[in-house]
Amino acid sequence: MTEANAVSSEAGGVTEACRVKLARVRALLVDLEGTVRFGGTPIPGAAEALNRLRAAGYSLCFTTNIDSMTAKDICRGLTDIGVQADPAEIFTPVAALRHFMARNPERSWLFLLSKDVQSGFAALQGAAQAADFVVVGDFRDEFSYERINSAYRQLMNGARLVALQPQPFFMGPDGYYLDTGAIVHMLEWASGKTAIVLGKPSPDYYLTALEGLGLRPGEALAIGDDVGTDIKGAAAAGCPSVLVRTGKFDAGKVAASAAQPDVIVNSLAEVPEVLAACRM
Numbered sequence: 001m002t003e004a005n006a007v008s009s010e011a012g013g014v015t016e017a018c019r020v021k022l023a024r025v026r027a028l029l030v031d032l033e034g035t036v037r038f039g040g041t042p043i044p045g046a047a048e049a050l051n052r053l054r055a056a057g058y059s060l061c062f063t064t065n066i067d068s069m070t071a072k073d074i075c076r077g078l079t080d081i082g083v084q085a086d087p088a089e090i091f092t093p094v095a096a097l098r099h100f101m102a103r104n105p106e107r108s109w110l111f112l113l114s115k116d117v118q119s120g121f122a123a124l125q126g127a128a129q130a131a132d133f134v135v136v137g138d139f140r141d142e143f144s145y146e147r148i149n150s151a152y153r154q155l156m157n158g159a160r161l162v163a164l165q166p167q168p169f170f171m172g173p174d175g176y177y178l179d180t181g182a183i184v185h186m187l188e189w190a191s192g193k194t195a196i197v198l199g200k201p202s203p204d205y206y207l208t209a210l211e212g213l214g215l216r217p218g219e220a221l222a223i224g225d226d227v228g229t230d231i232k233g234a235a236a237a238g239c240p241s242v243l244v245r246t247g248k249f250d251a252g253k254v255a256a257s258a259a260q261p262d263v264i265v266n267s268l269a270e271v272p273e274v275l276a277a278c279r280m
């Protein structure tokens with residue numbers, strides 16, 4: 001499906017096939033940056049839409065690639081812009097890391113993480129000279145050549161590289177910021193290794209979030225602004241998806257993407273209407 005034939009709510013509703021698909025949806029996997037807010041500013045109508053969807057009985061899981069903050073702090077940021085949320089409803093690459101570590105017990109870890117996130121893993125940081133895994137997140141508050149180079153040496157010594165998420169940049173209130181993916185790419189390039197990606201677009205990211213909700217892929221709808229992470233990951237996990245035309249939305253990237261959303265809307269504010277039409 002291309003953008004031209006993806007169905008938007010303004011195009012007069014959804015197709016019958018899409019309606020049947022979305023009628024099975026019981027939970028929403030909602031991206032944050034670019035979908036609920038962008039560059040520090042709330043997307044108009046997004047908070048109201050989420051509160052309406054919750055009132056209509058949908059479970060909400062905020063599936064964000066934010067990897068520099070704790071779930072509690074992300075939740076506080078949502079409450080500040082009028083979105084009801086509980087830390088248990090926030091699913092980040094850091095949560096995915098905990099699942100990954102549980103599947104790889106008794107290994108030695110080297111973390112490049114922000115101070116806040118790292119504090120949750122302090123007891124697990126390997127003291128050994130040889131790490132089995134080097135984990136890279138957004139650690140711009142702890143960034144130094146020495147730390148990156150110590151990670152690089154572990155990689156050259158046999159450690160595997162793990163990326164919390166692969167995005168090269170994010171938009172802050174004052175413009176572009178280098179993101180985790182840029183640092184990961186540098187380490188991949190220098191070491192010749194390919195990182196294991198834990199956040200979007202990894203299908204395991206969405207599948208692990210679904211496991212927590214006790215739902216199957218067809219029962220959860222992913223909503224996001226980035227076709228390369230939100231929509232690609234949802235498609236790989238088997239979830240239907242909605243692309244919003246806010247934040248990082250790029251019509252050229254949508255046209256070039258193999259993974260396509262089921263619906264494209266102007267913003268999250270239109271999603272309650274689309275889902276209500278599917279329930280009729």
Ligand SMILES: [Mg+2]
Pocket residue numbers: 031032033034035224225226247248
């Ligand atoms: Mg986004």
